[in-house]
Every structure is written in structure tokens, then in C-alpha cells.
Amino acid sequence: METLKALPVEREDPFQPPALLKELPGSLHPMxxxxxxxxxxxxxxxxxRAxxxxxxxxNTQQGAAPPIKELAPPEGLTDLVIPPGFFIAMDDPEHSxxxxxxxGHFSMRKMRKLEPRIQEVIDGQLDEMARGGAPADLVKTFALPIPSLVICELLGVPYDERSRFQDTTARAVNLDNTVEQRGAAAGELMGYLSELVGRKRAEPGQDLLSExxxxxxxDHEELTGVATLLLTAGHETTANMLGLxxxxxxxxxxxxxxxxxDPGVAESAVEELMRYLSVTHIGPIRVARADVPLAGQxxxxxxxVTICLPVVNRDPSRFPAPDHFDVTRQATQQLGxxxxxxxxxxxxxxxLEMRLAYPALLRRFPTLRLAVPAEEVPLRPRAAIYGVAALPVTW
Known part of the structure; x- marks a missing residue:
């Protein structure tokens, strides 16, 4: 079995996994x-799934080998330090x-209650987009503001302070920046949220962070870590999905x-977009605690172990004709x-944000189209979350 020399992330086609990965035989590869x-x-x-x-x-990443050099810790640091409250990088029982x-704050029941407000946010952003006129950058006018405003309202982060987290988040996940630059950006973000948590303790409001x-x-450090994770994850991934x-x-x-x-298509369209695009294109990453047999190895x-979601979500044994994009496909088992x-x-x-946003955008601007040739749309192949850096559109 041939050993991969590295994990390729550059895509020849913006909507396809790297060609080298698509051509690999089998399901488990030494790298x-x-x-x-x-x-x-x-x-x-x-x-x-196994x-x-x-x-x-x-899932702690301590002792993990980095799949690409940009994820390697600074020289001399052998283990990543997980901030208190950053539970996405913890195992049970701490994770649980x-x-x-x-x-409970992210349950289906809670989301149904939020739906009217999310629709208001989307409609308001479309109004602003219309007032600004064409051409427009859909990332700045639509894809980034909608999840940012929604997560800000949910957490209790003042939206007029968004420049303090949108810029730092973008720098923290941009793998073209050095480890030190990304670490500094993450430190800035946590510093801002530590200050905000202090304000919530002193003057609580009607929001999740206050609760x-x-x-x-x-404690203060734990809540700062939780806030950092929720704010970052709450807008960065959805924004990239909306743009791409x-x-x-x-x-x-x-x-x-x-x-x-077709109003009945929105739900399946979201699952198919998640499957087909797989914007989390580096990982998930795990470290074996013990010897584990898998796929004959x-x-x-x-x-x-690095899971390659862009290829996993194109596995023909689970998704017939996986390279065919079909918004009516029932792709509910995608792993995005x-x-x-x-x-x-x-x-x-x-x-919910995507199910409401895509149809609303396309109905409001029925002649929406790219303002530049598709090959000129700038991509983010070396970001932790794949997407478009900008999306020039007109109508």
C-alpha cells in the first residue's frame, strides 16, 4: 500500500476534492x-463513522501529528494547550x-422559536443588499452578516462590535498566517470575550452568555473558552457554506x-450542499488511545488519524453517483x-439559517448571477474552513 506524502488541500475544481484524494483506492491510507x-x-x-x-x-489533539505543516505547533511546543471551556477539543467526561x-439552548424546539427572528435578519440583510445595488460581494453583504448577527443575538455579543471578532476569527483560521500570527489573533479574540464575560457577570441580560x-x-476562564468556541463556530462555518x-x-x-x-426542496438542498461541498476539509482529527483494527489494517x-470529509461524503457505497449535485437527493447521513x-x-x-437563507436570496434576486467568470472567484483552500474569499455577483 503506497504511503501518501502529505495531505493535499489545493483543489483543481472549486467544488471537487483534490484529484489525488479522489483517485485513491480503498478507504484507509497510510500517510x-x-x-x-x-x-x-x-x-x-x-x-x-467507525x-x-x-x-x-x-479528540484532545495532544500528541497528534499535524496533517499539514501549517497546523504544526511552534518549535519546542510538543502539545497543544486546550483553553478551559474549549470543549470541542476534549474527551469525556470533561466534554460531556x-x-x-x-x-438545550440549541435544540430543535429552541430553533423553532428562533425561526421568525432569523427570517427577519435574512430579510433585513437582503433589503440592505438591494439598497446597495449591483454588483456586490455576496460574502460581505449576505454570507457573513447573517450567521454573525444571529449568533451575536443568541450569545449576547454586541453586533456593533463585530469587527473585533470577525477580523480576528478570519486571521486565526487562515493557514496562510504563521502559527504565531494565528495564535495572536486567537488571543485577541479570547481577550475581547473575557472582557465581555466580565460585563455579563456585572450586568447580565437576556442572552445565553448572561445565563x-x-x-x-x-468560572470566568471556562466561560471565556465556551464563548470563544460558540462565537467562532457559530458564524465562520455557516458563512462559508452560504458563500460557497x-x-x-x-x-x-x-x-x-x-x-x-419549490419550498419542499430547501431541507434536502441544505444536506446535499453540506455533502457536496464539505467545507471542513482538514479533519476531523483523532489520536488512537490503543491499537485499533480498521479496514484490514x-x-x-x-x-x-485524519478523516477526509470531502472524499468521505463522496463515497459511492453510501451516496450513488456522488459527483452529481442534486438538491433533491436525500443526503441526511452526510458527515459535514x-x-x-x-x-x-x-x-x-x-x-435553519441555510434552509431559510438560500431560497430567500434566490427569490429576492431571481436574476442573480456571477459578476466575474467562475474561474476568477477567489477561494480559501488554505483556510481551516474551505470557502470563497469573495463572491462578486450582479442581478
Missing amino acids: TYADGRLGWLVTGYAEA VLDDPRFS RYRKLLT LATGGEL GTFLLLCHPEQADLVRT TIKAGQT FSHGIHQCLGQQLAR
Whole structure:
């Protein structure tokens, strides 16, 4: 079995996984990681679910080999330091302790109550887009503001302070920046949220951070870590899905017409967009706690395993004709929100935002189209979350 020399992230086609990864035979591949250690790359759907379900694989990232050099820690630092409250990078029981405090706030029932307000946010942003006129950058006028405003209202982050977190978040996840630059940006973001948490403790409002601040279960540092995770995850991933998803729809006008005209298509369209695009294109990453047999191989204790979602979500054994984009496909088992105990906490919020936003955009601007050739749309292949850097459109 040939060993991959590295994890490729550059895409020849903006909507397809890197060609080298698509051509790999089988579902589990030995790979040389950025620090020279041998690990594994998972490209099979069943194998990915098995890893994400198995508690023998740790999510802490301590001891993990980086799949690309940009993720490597600074020289001399062997383990990543997980901030208190940053539960996405914790194992049980610590992970469950934080998650139990938050699950009810992101339930389906809670999301249904938020739906009218989210629709107001979307309609208001479309009004601003119309007032600004064409051409426009859809990322700045639509994709980024909608999830940012929604998560700000939910958490209690003043939206007029958005420049303090949007810029720092973008710098923190941009792998073209050095580790030190990304660390400094993350430090700025946590500093801002630490200050905000202090304000919530002193003068609580009617929002999630205030409730957590006065609940007594989390200390200041823990709540700052939770706030950092929720704010970052709550807008960065959905913003990239809205931008890249609109780009894909505009390149497939017959699919865009279905989303625009058929109210019953929105739900399946979101799942298909998540499957087809897989904006989380580096990971999830796990470290084996023990020797684990998988796909006829043995993953040794201490080895790093990277799941390649763009290829996993194109596995023909799970998704027939996987390279065919079809908004009517029932792709409810796609792994874009991960799987197992670490499945995305805010997935129902993200689904709701996308289910409302795509049809509203296409109905409001029925002649929406790219303002530049598709090959000139700038991409973000070296960001932790894949997407478009800008999306010039007209109507």
C-alpha cells in the first residue's frame, strides 16, 4: 500500500476534492504527517463513522501529528494547550460536562422559536443588499452578516462590535498566517470575550452568555473558552457554506431554480450542499488511545488519524453517483456536521439559517448571477474552513 506524502488541500475544481484524494483506492491510507510521523487518512464513509463513534480515538489533539505543516505547533511546543471551556477539543467526561450545559439552548424546539427572528435578519440583510445595488460581494453583504448577527443575538455579543471578532476569527483560521500570527489573533479574540464575560457577570441580560455567567457552573476562564468556541463556530462555518453554496448554485442554474421555486426542496438542498461541498476539509482529527483494527489494517496507539470529509461524503457505497449535485437527493447521513458525541452542537441552527437563507436570496434576486467568470472567484483552500474569499455577483 503506497504511503501518501502529505495531505493535499489545493483543489483543481472549486467544488471537487483534490484529484489525488479522489483517485485513491480503498478507504484507509497510510500517510506521512507534517512532522515526519506515520499516520492514517480515512476516505471511506463506514470507516469514518467507525472512528468518530469509537472512544478509543481521542479528540484532545495532544500528541497528534499535524496533517499539514501549517497546523504544526511552534518549535519546542510538543502539545497543544486546550483553553478551559474549549470543549470541542476534549474527551469525556470533561466534554460531556460542558455540552450538557449547552444542549438545550440549541435544540430543535429552541430553533423553532428562533425561526421568525432569523427570517427577519435574512430579510433585513437582503433589503440592505438591494439598497446597495449591483454588483456586490455576496460574502460581505449576505454570507457573513447573517450567521454573525444571529449568533451575536443568541450569545449576547454586541453586533456593533463585530469587527473585533470577525477580523480576528478570519486571521486565526487562515493557514496562510504563521502559527504565531494565528495564535495572536486567537488571543485577541479570547481577550475581547473575557472582557465581555466580565460585563455579563456585572450586568447580565437576556442572552445565553448572561445565563451561563450567572448560573454558577462555569468560572470566568471556562466561560471565556465556551464563548470563544460558540462565537467562532457559530458564524465562520455557516458563512462559508452560504458563500460557497451560493457559488455552486449559481453554477448550476437548474438546481438554483428548484431551490427558488419549490419550498419542499430547501431541507434536502441544505444536506446535499453540506455533502457536496464539505467545507471542513482538514479533519476531523483523532489520536488512537490503543491499537485499533480498521479496514484490514491496525492503527497503532498514538497514531494520528485524519478523516477526509470531502472524499468521505463522496463515497459511492453510501451516496450513488456522488459527483452529481442534486438538491433533491436525500443526503441526511452526510458527515459535514461530524458524527458521534462530537457532532456539531449548533447543527440545527446552521441548518435553519441555510434552509431559510438560500431560497430567500434566490427569490429576492431571481436574476442573480456571477459578476466575474467562475474561474476568477477567489477561494480559501488554505483556510481551516474551505470557502470563497469573495463572491462578486450582479442581478
